[in-house]
Amino acid sequence: MARGSNLTRLGGFNQTVLFDAIRRAPAGISRVELVSETGLTAQTVSNIVRRLLDEGLVVEGGRVQSAVRGKPRTLVRVRPEARHALGVHVDPATLTVVLIDVAGEVRRYARRRTPQAQRPEDVVAVVADEVQRVLAASDVDPATVLGLGVAAPGPLDVVEGTLLNPPQLAGWEQVRLRADLREATGLHVLVDKDVTAAATGEMWAQDGARHSFVFCYLGSGLGAGVVIEDAVLRGVTNNIGEIGNLLVDLDGEDIGLARRGSLAATCLPQALVVRAQRRGLVTSTVAADDFGGVDEVFTEICARADAGDAGCTELLDVAARGLATGLAVMVNFLDVDRVVLGGPAWPRMSRRLLEVLPGLVQPQLVAASTPLVVEGSAVGEHVAAQGAAALVLDHFLSPRPAALVMD
Amino acid sequence: MARGSNLTRLGGFNQTVLFDAIRRAPAGISRVELVSETGLTAQTVSNIVRRLLDEGLVVEGGRVQSAVRGKPRTLVRVRPEARHALGVHVDPATLTVVLIDVAGEVRRYARRRTPQAQRPEDVVAVVADEVQRVLAASDVDPATVLGLGVAAPGPLDVVEGTLLNPPQLAGWEQVRLRADLREATGLHVLVDKDVTAAATGEMWAQDGARHSFVFCYLGSGLGAGVVIEDAVLRGVTNNIGEIGNLLVDLDGEDIGLARRGSLAATCLPQALVVRAQRRGLVTSTVAADDFGGVDEVFTEICARADAGDAGCTELLDVAARGLATGLAVMVNFLDVDRVVLGGPAWPRMSRRLLEVLPGLVQPQLVAASTPLVVEGSAVGEHVAAQGAAALVLDHFLSPRPAALVMD
Numbered sequence: 001m002a003r004g005s006n007l008t009r010l011g012g013f014n015q016t017v018l019f020d021a022i023r024r025a026p027a028g029i030s031r032v033e034l035v036s037e038t039g040l041t042a043q044t045v046s047n048i049v050r051r052l053l054d055e056g057l058v059v060e061g062g063r064v065q066s067a068v069r070g071k072p073r074t075l076v077r078v079r080p081e082a083r084h085a086l087g088v089h090v091d092p093a094t095l096t097v098v099l100i101d102v103a104g105e106v107r108r109y110a111r112r113r114t115p116q117a118q119r120p121e122d123v124v125a126v127v128a129d130e131v132q133r134v135l136a137a138s139d140v141d142p143a144t145v146l147g148l149g150v151a152a153p154g155p156l157d158v159v160e161g162t163l164l165n166p167p168q169l170a171g172w173e174q175v176r177l178r179a180d181l182r183e184a185t186g187l188h189v190l191v192d193k194d195v196t197a198a199a200t201g202e203m204w205a206q207d208g209a210r211h212s213f214v215f216c217y218l219g220s221g222l223g224a225g226v227v228i229e230d231a232v233l234r235g236v237t238n239n240i241g242e243i244g245n246l247l248v249d250l251d252g253e254d255i256g257l258a259r260r261g262s263l264a265a266t267c268l269p270q271a272l273v274v275r276a277q278r279r280g281l282v283t284s285t286v287a288a289d290d291f292g293g294v295d296e297v298f299t300e301i302c303a304r305a306d307a308g309d310a311g312c313t314e315l316l317d318v319a320a321r322g323l324a325t326g327l328a329v330m331v332n333f334l335d336v337d338r339v340v341l342g343g344p345a346w347p348r349m350s351r352r353l354l355e356v357l358p359g360l361v362q363p364q365l366v367a368a369s370t371p372l373v374v375e376g377s378a379v380g381e382h383v384a385a386q387g388a389a390a391l392v393l394d395h396f397l398s399p400r401p402a403a404l405v406m407d
Numbered sequence: 408m409a410r411g412s413n414l415t416r417l418g419g420f421n422q423t424v425l426f427d428a429i430r431r432a433p434a435g436i437s438r439v440e441l442v443s444e445t446g447l448t449a450q451t452v453s454n455i456v457r458r459l460l461d462e463g464l465v466v467e468g469g470r471v472q473s474a475v476r477g478k479p480r481t482l483v484r485v486r487p488e489a490r491h492a493l494g495v496h497v498d499p500a501t502l503t504v505v506l507i508d509v510a511g512e513v514r515r516y517a518r519r520r521t522p523q524a525q526r527p528e529d530v531v532a533v534v535a536d537e538v539q540r541v542l543a544a545s546d547v548d549p550a551t552v553l554g555l556g557v558a559a560p561g562p563l564d565v566v567e568g569t570l571l572n573p574p575q576l577a578g579w580e581q582v583r584l585r586a587d588l589r590e591a592t593g594l595h596v597l598v599d600k601d602v603t604a605a606a607t608g609e610m611w612a613q614d615g616a617r618h619s620f621v622f623c624y625l626g627s628g629l630g631a632g633v634v635i636e637d638a639v640l641r642g643v644t645n646n647i648g649e650i651g652n653l654l655v656d657l658d659g660e661d662i663g664l665a666r667r668g669s670l671a672a673t674c675l676p677q678a679l680v681v682r683a684q685r686r687g688l689v690t691s692t693v694a695a696d697d698f699g700g701v702d703e704v705f706t707e708i709c710a711r712a713d714a715g716d717a718g719c720t721e722l723l724d725v726a727a728r729g730l731a732t733g734l735a736v737m738v739n740f741l742d743v744d745r746v747v748l749g750g751p752a753w754p755r756m757s758r759r760l761l762e763v764l765p766g767l768v769q770p771q772l773v774a775a776s777t778p779l780v781v782e783g784s785a786v787g788e789h790v791a792a793q794g795a796a797a798l799v800l801d802h803f804l805s806p807r808p809a810a811l812v813m814d
Binding site: 248329401402 | 562653
């Protein structure tokens with residue numbers, strides 16, 4: 001049953017709208033411009049800006065002379081240090097922790113090899129310890145930290161904040177990340193899927209236009225995040241984006257991992273390593289489930305491709321052809337005009353892939369009236385960790401029409 | 408840039424929320440129940456119900472004694488004849504026109520073979536003529552008709568309401584359906600893709616729970632509609648749901664139409680007819696682009712399968728296996744827990760497909776915590792035409808949080 005809205009919801013929503021407009025104008029914005037950009041009345045803008053000033057979220061500073069007449073206009077801008085968020089990305093190979101301010105800037109950063117878990121308690125203790133180190137090493141007032149976001153591979157129970165039995169994390173079963181991290185750190189904790197966190201981080205880093213895009217996440221696993229008109233889709237069980245099994249190559253060889261001819265079997269680092277081993281391109285005998293070892297060989301393959309090695313380039317081209325077909329499936333299905341590629345494996349593959357992908361995807365699009373934009377993440381290598389922190393900022397600070405409706 | 412909300416938007420939204428709650432309670436609902444279901448205050452409910460009564464959208468009638476104490480409560484219910492909508496489905500084989508009331512009931516219905524167009528003007532004249540016949544033959548007051556919805560195959564320019572160059576409709580190029588039908592009928596006209604109209608019709612027919620589902624449309628073409636939390640997704644160019652090229656069968660034979668191993672090559676009526684011809688199951692030599700002729704042979708194949716013919720059953724099983732893989736791709740990607748199958752071809756295939764599909768899809772789901780619901784359309788064979796009419800009701804009467812935000 002649809003629920004109604006009321007004045008309290010209206011006021012809260014309009015405050016997020018104004019804060020968002022101010023945040024997206026780092027050079028400052030006047031109240032008059034805020035009126036024209038948000039459609040709110042001058043009185044409403046004035047009242048809410050007063051409240052944001054009182055709460056220390058924005059500051060006044062600088063004036064601009066109006067083009068026409070009247071007194072100079074005072075600009076307001078976000079105070080980046082007013083609020084912060086912590087983010088953790090639990091990747092099978094690497095554990096990354098970031099502390100960002102409300103302008104999205106990284107204030108502290110740390111990474112380490114992901115521990116091989118024996119007991120869930122050990123995992124939580126390691127994560128809590130890293131988070132507290134990062135916060136302590138910064139000059140940030142803990143009272144300004146809105147919370148801790150955690151990005152992890154699925155499947156997850158997002159409501160409980162529990163890792164169920166992620167196939168990439170042996171021994172990490174039923175890890176109660178949210179409850180246990182909340183207890184260990186005292187922070188408000190949000191847990192979400194790595195691909196959803198990455199898509200949120202990408203959205204948070206964008207400028208003010210409305211955005212719909214698919215975020216294709218390439219790491220030890222493969223997944224997709226979906227943003228439709230600046231809202232992150234999560235799915236009914238919050239496990240959106242399982243695209244690894246998607247068939248992309250009718251003539252794909254069986255490489256002994258993932259479904260034959262699938263996106264996972266063509267694009268994952270493990271798949272590239274297996275192919276390189278079979279073709280005698282590398283001497284390594286690393287096993288496909290040794291994520292740290294695979295990561296090293298994968299780095300070598302990409303570096304050699306970038307240096308002009310024909311065999312390694314052909315491996316990346318196999319990945320590019322599969323990825324192009326997979327992206328075309330998603331674009332044809334959802335009718336988005338932009339795909340963003342990112343995740344831990346992406347920066348190493350990006351040079352060759354960005355060269356060939358657009359030409360491989362475009363001919364497979366059915367209804368495209370304009371060229372599809374294919375681009376690398378604007379956030380970069382640590383998009384999932386920054387995205388984990390952005391989950392917190394997004395939760396508390398983004399304007400969402402759905403928030404107007406009573407629970 | 409995000410836009411704010413205001414009291415006018417708030418009032419309009421709450422009116423759609425209350426009307427929706429009343430519409431979903433065909434036996435009537437009391438003001439006290441409306442307060443508890445919508446979260447609105449008693450004063451707001453009372454004021455808005457007064458306005459709905461004044462506009463003739465709802466009526467009072469019947470009383471129920473409260474369980475506890477106090478005077479009996481008066482029930483309000485929708486007056487179905489208060490508003491109507493017309494819908495047209497332009498299918499390559501059949502043109503269907505319906506007139507529905509605000510309760511979703513079909514009041515008039517007509518169908519005819521789709522004209523083979525020589526000139527766009529002729530097409531528009533035929534459609535306008537059918538629409539006016541249906542309205543004239545009913546006892547409906549034209550003043551109560553909110554508008555005319557048109558469902559057509561893509562690609563479309565939904566903003567202009569123009570058919571671009573639908574591959575299934577030879578000669579139907581640059582048909583300005585919205586502008587020309589508006590001129591010919593004087594009605595408010597909305598044009599949308601057939602799959603989107605069908606998904607809207609399905610959503611409009613549902614009870615009060617929140618719904619997320621993929622609607623898989625099987626007709627002369629193949630497409631998908633997507634509903635996320637009771638909002639119909641349309642895509643950035645309003646051409647969502649192009650799933651025909653999706654690869655589903657690594658060992659699929661080349662049947663001379665559609666991409667080898669694709670969903671279209673396994674499930675479309677044309678594909679079944681070609682396979683039946685190749686296997687000598689039918690003597691017909693109908694061409695794959697003769698939509699009327701294909702439709703007749705397809706009907707025969709399905710009827711023989713239902714009567715126990717092993718060869719025809721195997722043809723439907725090829726379609727079922729392909730469809731199962733395609734549905735799994737969409738469910739894994741978007742994390743929905745329900746798929747609905749419908750469209751002109753569906754009722755003929757449904758008996759065998761509903762028997763085997765659930766068992767074929769479920770094992771391919773990655774993150775499913777509960778069994779996927781696979782079901783036939785609740786609306787039935789004319790879901791796209793009823794959906795076209797529902798586009799109009801949905802546009803004017805459904806509560807959408809996005810409508811709270813200023814344009």
